[in-house]
Amino acid sequence: MNKFDEEIDRRGTGAIKWDSPFMTDNINPMWVADMDFKAAPAIQEHLKKAVEHGVYGYKILTDKYYNSIIDWMKNVHNYEVEKEWIAYVPNVVLGLSIAVQAVSGPGDEIIIFTPVYGPFFTSVRYNDRKLIESSMINIDGYYTMDFEDFENQITKKTKAIILCNPHNPVGRVWKREELEKLADICIRHNLYIISDNIHCEILSRDSRHIFLSLLSEEIASRTIECTAPSKAFNLAGIHVANFIISDTGLREKFLTTLEKALIPAPNILVEPALLGAYEHSKEWLKELNEYLEGNINYFIAGIKERVPEIKVRKPEGTYLLWLDCRKTGMNSNELRQYFHDKMNLEVNEGSYFGRDGDGFIRINLACPRRRVENALNVIEKVLG
Numbered sequence: 001m002n003k004f005d006e007e008i009d010r011r012g013t014g015a016i017k018w019d020s021p022f023m024t025d026n027i028n029p030m031w032v033a034d035m036d037f038k039a040a041p042a043i044q045e046h047l048k049k050a051v052e053h054g055v056y057g058y059k060i061l062t063d064k065y066y067n068s069i070i071d072w073m074k075n076v077h078n079y080e081v082e083k084e085w086i087a088y089v090p091n092v093v094l095g096l097s098i099a100v101q102a103v104s105g106p107g108d109e110i111i112i113f114t115p116v117y118g119p120f121f122t123s124v125r126y127n128d129r130k131l132i133e134s135s136m137i138n139i140d141g142y143y144t145m146d147f148e149d150f151e152n153q154i155t156k157k158t159k160a161i162i163l164c165n166p167h168n169p170v171g172r173v174w175k176r177e178e179l180e181k182l183a184d185i186c187i188r189h190n191l192y193i194i195s196d197n198i199h200c201e202i203l204s205r206d207s208r209h210i211f212l213s214l215l216s217e218e219i220a221s222r223t224i225e226c227t228a229p230s231k232a233f234n235l236a237g238i239h240v241a242n243f244i245i246s247d248t249g250l251r252e253k254f255l256t257t258l259e260k261a262l263i264p265a266p267n268i269l270v271e272p273a274l275l276g277a278y279e280h281s282k283e284w285l286k287e288l289n290e291y292l293e294g295n296i297n298y299f300i301a302g303i304k305e306r307v308p309e310i311k312v313r314k315p316e317g318t319y320l321l322w323l324d325c326r327k328t329g330m331n332s333n334e335l336r337q338y339f340h341d342k343m344n345l346e347v348n349e350g351s352y353f354g355r356d357g358d359g360f361i362r363i364n365l366a367c368p369r370r371r372v373e374n375a376l377n378v379i380e381k382v383l384g
């Protein structure tokens with residue numbers, strides 16, 4: 001048996017995915033983006049040691065922490081980072097909001113490429129900035145940024161874009177040529193880029209993730225790179241993210257804004273979890289990616305063969321699938337309810353990702369294969 005086949009009971013642990021009020025007993029949760037797998041053994045060992053130590057006072061992050069990030073970025077992503085560039089933030093969404101505040105003022109405009117992860121919208125709107133949506137082009141489930149539309153929407157008030165790479169929910173891992181086009185427009189219009197790479201270690205076999213900052217010094221100097229071990233190693237509940245900002249002026253703006261937010265010191269589990277992941281769990285991550293790709297291939301082949309009403313395309317990155325259910329004639333809210341009521345499946349409604357997501361749902365395949373099989377069977381029974 002593959003270790004990822006193990007079914008772990010998360011009910012009663014306070015897991016959002018399993019214990020939210022609408023999650024009645026028989027629902028198969030395939031929604032919020034965390035994984036139903038145990039963390040890698042090295043992470044568990046590091047965490048146990050930290051807990052068993054028994055003293056839980058205020059913490060700082062040591063050189064080991066920063067060196068571990070530097071090595072990981074160099075060895076895994078070919079991205080050379082200096083210690084001073086790294087800013088710890090408890091989680092990416094908070095960091096997005098801080099970044100928005102740092103690079104713009106109230107009333108300024110920020111552009112995002114939709115459909116996209118819901119908090120991209122709120123991180124702009126809650127800060128009283130104006131949100132500009134550039135709808136991506138969708139051809140048979142393959143999404144691309146509409147560079148002409150993007151550039152046309154830029155005004156004097158536009159200060160930044162938020163990029164999702166790999167893209168949640170459409171699964172694109174942006175290619176070098178696409179990043180180059182994007183960078184060229186941002187440089188010509190003097191825009192900052194807040195680049196969210198949280199999914200960058202969950203990749204299909206043929207995909208390669210490129211940090212935008214690798215393109216040139218010029219683009220790096222206007223980019224805030226958001227990273228975290230939380231998706232790849234399933235550490236969302238630990239609260240660990242690291243924002244990498246090479247430009248001194250931009251970094252100072254970010255750090256000053258962060259300071260004003262009165263963020264607490266990192267909790268006692270942050271450093272051990274990151275060390276367990278980045279220093280000792282590369283092989284585990286490789287096996288995870290293989291397992292996830294198996295789940296994805298299995299599910300997609302089944303949908304194509306057995307449920308032609310739903311259109312789906314294999315993601316280049318992430319364990320999330322974006323199902324085009326527009327043929328059913330239901331809007332996303334109705335779809336979510338329908339999947340819940342008729343199939344006992346909990347999925348994310350497409351409109352969480354903006355108006356371009358209407359008629360779509362997002363399904364999370366980071367769970368044991370048996371649950372993917374069950375989901376496919378029940379979808380076929382109801383919609384096939």
Ligand SMILES: Cc1ncc(COP(=O)(O)O)c(C=O)c1O
Binds near residue numbers: 094168196199236241
């Ligand atoms: C693109 C993206 N950014 C950020 C997050 C959340 O990150 P965090 O839990 O660190 O705020 C997610 C979670 O699904 C995500 O998909």
